[in-house]
Amino acid sequence: MERVLSGQRASTVARELGVHPATLYRWVSETSRAATQSVSTDVRLMHATQALLRDHDYGQITVDEVARISGVALRTAFHHFESKRELFRAAVDNAATALTDAMRDRFRTVEWPAEPVLQVSLFLRLSAEAIYATPPAHVLFRDLGVPRSDSFAERWHSTFEDAVAQLLTNCSRDGSLDPQTDIPAAAQAITGAMRGIHAAVFDGCDSEQALRIVDRLHLTVLPG
Template identity: 30%
Template sequence: MDVALAELLHDPDASMDQIARAAGVVRRTVYGHFPNREALIAALVDGATEAVIEAHAAGRAGVDDPAEALARSMLAVWDIADRYRLLVALAQRSVTMEGIKQRLTPVREDCVALLRRGQESGVFRSPVPAGALAYVHEQTLFGLMEAVNSGALDAADAGRAAARTALLSAGVGVEEAEGLLARVGS
């Protein structure tokens, strides 16, 4: 799987034969695990999704303040998203965005609960419902991945941009968001 990911990130059009050669196995071995290239990509996306779920949980762990939890979560998720951003672009061709969204449902549901808690406590002042904001934050990450892929944004700045955008869209003031980001780091 690691070799397949590396090969596909290096060459998004890498064939199963190329992946097998890079892994030091015959093509039949790869096909023994994955019936086709799309199944291999789907398995890689599943692995990336699990990593995102873990990063999201780790970023929020032990943090009571909803704004800080949101910022830390976005920073942690970006670290994973950055590693897999080219895979997401590739997966959009075969797994589809709908398939990716379905895989991210646990993270989205967790974000909805966090955003709702922040809105109820007055930390988040956005009039946009928590469920809609969770989609906005998810799409922000995808948009930032595209911005990095196209060269419009440096990957080193994208995690902070994701956290800042999430905080601002949730209704945290600019100065408050910047102060929070300065405290939690990038």
């Protein structure tokens, strides 16, 4: 149960233990209810949604299942969230908020280098570390089975892309970036690559190997 609550896929843990994933979800639900009675109902529903999205896509999850895992009545769940879509959006926003807070903490305590190129590299590295240390963040990167145009995570990725573009603009101003570089396109490419790397990590790829790739990602648009 500790492994699932810390972010591991329930299906993987259940297979290793020789139990059905539904049984593991029930154990996690019972443990969570006993340990988090003071947690608000809406937060419990959002966390249950995030947990289910580790092994299922949007179309496979029902509000009834989320309510059952959260230990609340279906009527209560719909009292807090008018629809499945609203609950899903809230779960993604909750994960994005947790990740933003984690990134802010890391950025606040680090000493930023003066060179813009090194700032890009450090920004990508610290972001990746924060992402891997925030289990709910998987909902921002994995394919959840919703159309891209309807993906609630896009707002977070757009904000990240804007930050990368600003850092690349600083590189351009100090002459460390090829003047022919299309900055918006470069920022989009880096953000897309980061999304793919993070999705792989949440699907089981070794995070240390991923960080080694992230450390070199800025070299795709900047001089070494």
